[in-house]
Amino acid sequence: MTWLDIDSQQGHQRGSTNKNGRSPQWRCPYAFFWPIETSNFSMVFTHKDSILSCRGAPSPLNAAMCHAALAKLLKADLSPFHLPQEAEQQQGEEQEVVLLLSEPVQRLFLNKLREVGVAWHQNLPSPLPVGPSRFLMCSADAIRNTRRKMEDRHVSLPDFNTLTGLKDGVERGYYAVFDGHGGVDAAIYAATHLHVTLSQQEELQSDPATAFKTAFTRTDDMFRGKAKRERLRSGSTGVAVLLQGEWLHVAWLGDSQSMLVRRGQDVTLMDPHKPEREDEKQRVEDLGGCIVFKGCWRVNGTYAVSRAIGDFDQKPYVSGDADCSSTRLLGDEDYILLACDGFFDVVRPEEVPALVLGALREQGESQGAGCEEVSEGVLGERVAQELVAHAKAAGSSDNITVMVVFLCPPAQLLLQDQSNTAVATEGPAQE
The missing domain is CATH 3.60.40.10 (PPM-type phosphatase domain)
Structure with a gap:
């Protein structure tokens, strides 16, 4: 069972690529992070090019092992991995904020993942995780x-x-x-x-x-x-x-x-947010902004999008409020x-x-x-x-x-x- 053969001391180094010439997806993308963000570590290891997937782990088992390893990580003492206060101040913090160093937390997560692999190799959990019942x-x-x-x-x-x-x-x-x-x-x-x-x-x-x-x-x-x-x-x-x-x-x-696409016909699910969309243009103008054409329509002459995560220098003109639609599957x-x-x-x-x-x-x-x-x-x-x-x-x-x-x-x-x-x-x- 090669997917259980996890060595937390080995893996791709920064800058390396996989067989498809792309960067490996099982490293945390941040140098440091907030403790509240720790629960997102498992995401790095469930990608299709992740350490478990590359070892042949079925997708449901991959997800289950990562969740189990994360549960162990969240119970661990992470205080040794706090970013030193001096370094935090260099990052421009206005008040004392606890940050965690990514590299050592990632190594600890890999160790927990290995512990789960060893334990499950000896005694698989029951019931075993199964994939979705519908075709995906x-x-x-x-x-x-x-x-x-x-x-x-x-x-x-x-x-x-x-x-x-x-x-x-x-x-x-x-x-x-x-x-x-x-x-x-x-x-x-x-x-x-x-x-x-x-x-x-x-x-x-x-x-x-x-x-x-x-x-x-x-x-x-x-x-x-x-x-x-x-x-x-x-x-x-x-x-x-x-x-x-x-x-x-x-x-x-x-x-x-x-x-x-249903029975070979396209079905509209959404109307994308664009600066030139009449209701988006009106929303921006009601806030005191404007939509200007500079090669394409832009909010206040800067961003070519009217809604996005980030872009805080143009909030609230560039809105962070999402829209949602729901469609019943037949x-x-x-x-x-x-x-x-x-x-x-x-x-x-x-x-x-x-x-x-x-x-x-x-x-x-x-x-x-x-x-x-x-x-x-x-x-x-x-x-x-x-x-x-x-x-x-x-x-x-x-x-x-x-x-x-x-x-x-x-x-x-x-x-x-x-x-x-x-x-x-x-x-x-x-x-």
């Missing part, structure tokens, strides 16, 4: 493109309850895309904290829309403290999806978007797509179904077999990559991130497409 498969891809820096982040948590410790009997899956600007700090912070903050909301089951909005506001407030402490000026738009029972909840700030949905504006600026929502089907056909043909003979993971895994490539070819120069969350097997979509094509070819029956 996520294809994701992200590129820097022609930009100097990659400021997007994305999150895929099909085992949301297991990771966060929720035990209310309601299945949940969480997916999100964050599009940073002025630096990557706000996007990293939102990707690390929003889902945990959401899981802590009392209204999550009874009023998920309110819970989602509160989670965005709370995350923005928490990032304000970090931004002030470290003199950060970045911001991030974001769109997050929560699959909860039979419902699909979407919350968003700014122009990152999500859409649903069981005939194909997939959900989440993407940043680097994708949607050059691809219209109505183009997406044909692009996804085209990518599936190409992958099926490349396997040299019928679609029913190709494994689901292989068939759908490169769909997001194909969509990203299409957006780049269509002229996008921005960072591009795309996530496709399949709600039914990709092979089923191909079979349905083949059936529809056959019917169209045969034409109407002759009398």
Whole structure:
């Protein structure tokens, strides 16, 4: 069981990359942090390129082990890892604030993770963690493109309850895309904290829309403290999806978007916040601000987004208040797509179904077999990559991130497409 072979003294060093040429995702992105942020450490280790996933741990077990290790970490004495007061003062703190050093806390978390692995290797917990009962498969891809820096982040948590410790009997899956600007700090912070903050909301089951909005506001407030402490000026738009029972909840700030495809037809889930949107323009003007065109429409002539986490030098004109929509799932949905504006600026929502089907056909043909003979993971895994490539070819120069969350097997979509094509070819029956 290679996923139990965890050595807390080994791992990637800063600056190294994985086999895909990307930075490893199992290091804490901060040099220091507030104690209240400790509960988000588990997020670093549940990414698809994390230390457990790279060792073949199934996703539900990955999430369960990280949650168990986090519980041990939160019971430990972390006072030896406090940032020295002199260092805190150098960071510009106006009052005494306790901060924790990330590196030693991360090492302690890895030790706790190893303890859990050893204990579970000897005696597996009962019942074993299981994955979601509904079909969920996520294809994701992200590129820097022609930009100097990659400021997007994305999150895929099909085992949301297991990771966060929720035990209310309601299945949940969480997916999100964050599009940073002025630096990557706000996007990293939102990707690390929003889902945990959401899981802590009392209204999550009874009023998920309110819970989602509160989670965005709370995350923005928490990032304000970090931004002030470290003199950060970045911001991030974001769109997050929560699959909860039979419902699909979407919350968003700014122009990152999500859409649903049902029976091959695009379904609108949201209206992205843009400065030129009439109600957003009116909101900014009512606050005493203005919308100015400088290459694109901008709030007070600065930011090209009207809502975001961060961007505190332009609050409240750039709002941190999220919107949320809820859609009942009927069981005939194909997939959900989440993407940043680097994708949607050059691809219209109505183009997406044909692009996804085209990518599936190409992958099926490349396997040299019928679609029913190709494994689901292989068939759908490169769909997001194909969509990203299409957006780049269509002229996008921005960072591009795309996530496709399949709600039914990709092979089923191909079979349905083949059936529809056959019917169209045969034409109407002759009398």
